[in-house]
Amino acid sequence: MASTSQNKPGKKQSLDELVGVAHTVSADDAEIAAAVRAFGDKRLRPHIAQWFEDGALPVRELAAELGELGVLGMHLHGYGCAGMSATSYGLACLELEAVDSGLRSFVSVQGSLAMFAIHAFGSEEHKTQWLPKMAAGEAIGCFGLTEPDFGSNPAGMRTFAKRDGDDWVLNGTKMWITNGSVADVAVVWAKTDLEEGARGIRGFVVPTDTPGFSAPEIKHKMSLRASVTAELVLDGVRLPADAMLPEVAGLRGPLSCLNEARYGIVFGALGAARDCLETALDYTADREVFDRSLAGFQITQTKIADMSLEWAKGYLLAVHLGKLKDSAHSGGPGVRPEQISLGKLNNVRESIAIARTCRTLLGANGITLEYPVIRHANNLESVLTYEGTSEMHQLTIGKALTGYDAFR
Structure with missing residues (x-):
């Protein structure tokens, strides 16, 4: 006869502990990620379900607060921008999207599309007129x-x-x-x-x-x-x-801006997936089915293990791309568009799969806004196709590896 003690939980690790997240980035990068996570938990998370349900966002108010936090154009240098590392920016995107993809989208469009275009290609007058106000959240x-x-x-x-x-x-x-x-x-x-x-x-x-x-x-x-x-x-x-x-x-201008935004998505989508995973872990631990915790069933654990594995691989790929991108400032290779396509294709595809699987673990509760899972899953449907559909990124990777342009 099996001992009932096997159904009692032992010491648990967090997803971050399992992956060893703390040892993958610098102390400065980790500190920035922690600050954005704290801001998200205190200022954004209590309201996000209502904002989603209402289809409204207090953009002006949040822009000023995000500007004060220093995340608007944070990877740009000068003109009031923080000049942080690309890895720090990626981790900030992850923490913002752990609350909601819409919040990360706001920051991406502000910093990686509009501000980056002006910073990279604008005149000195454009830069001095717009960038300080945009970095502060005074202009959108x-x-x-x-x-x-x-x-x-x-x-x-x-x-x-x-x-x-x-x-x-x-x-x-x-x-x-x-x-x-x-x-x-x-x-x-x-x-x-x-x-x-x-x-x-x-x-x-x-x-x-x-x-x-x-x-x-x-x-x-x-x-x-x-x-x-x-x-x-x-x-x-x-x-x-x-x-x-x-x-x-030519198209070099807008496409280079899109690469900046796609880079943020490589990290950001993982934030949504992590929030789904953490929610599923908490829910299955508390949910009793047939007089035992749902977390103690083998099928539950295989789902959690497979999702955690995909999240870990996506996270390590994102950090690798961040380090490549940062290397450009010290004579390194930088990051190429096809490498960003690898990250965007994998991390968004796996994140939406994680969100959908977590929804199954929550059962009917997974479709309510009491929990974030269906909200993340719905948001990731947009993330899957904007800034380049999966098919476009597959063809970008295919062209890089074969030399053949199959877009037409």
Whole structure:
């Protein structure tokens, strides 16, 4: 006869302890991650389920607080930006997305898309005008690339910038733009006739109070509800000549910005997965089924073990990419786009699988907002396809390994 003592729990480890997270990054990186986690637990987590249910986010209020925390454009240097390591930025994204993907999306769009574009490609006037205010959360930015008919193929965009005397006049529509309806400034990408008759793509810094600019909010979302999403409509938006980003032409500009945002997702998706796993561990420990803890059943433990293994592999890959990215500042190789594709493809795909499996462990309770699991699962449906679908990243990796471009 089996002893009943085998059903009594012994000493438990946390997921972080199992993986040895504390030994994978520097003390400074770990300290920043801990500060963001504490901010999330105290300021964000108590309200996030309600914000998700309401489909609303107090963006202005949170922007100022996130600016004070120092996470807006935190991996950029100068102009009021914190100049932290890429690994620190990644870990901050992980901790923010452990609360909700919408919060990490806000920080990513502000820092890795809008601010990065201005920092990397803007004039000195652009940088001094916008970056200090954006780093402080006093000004909010958005990034206008995707169009209603052109997501994975940005080269097909129809938004056009035409010269009219010394000015530019922009016409077109952008879609699925995070922060769009609350932004003070938009970085908008458009085709022009600049490149000797060929329609070259250029970026423009567009104050959102410019006549002809509007940003109707997109409602009725079932994912990223705690995030502001809008359409951008440019109807004869007239800009001075110096509104154009002077330091880049072609798709290299927007694609390099997307790589910055994808890097944050590599870490961020793991935050959502970790929160699901920790929730499932707590729930199964307390939930009794057939007079014993759900955590004590073999099928429960195999699910937990498999999910933890995938999380650990994803985390180690993310930290490796962070160290590669940081190496560029000391003469190292840096991180290449196809390497970021490895991280985005794996970590989002595994994170959504973890969220779905954790939902099964919570049973019917897994579909309520009393627990975060279904919220994370719904959010990750968006993360799975934005900043490059899984298929696009598969083809990026395939091209790198075979030399053949299979996009067309």
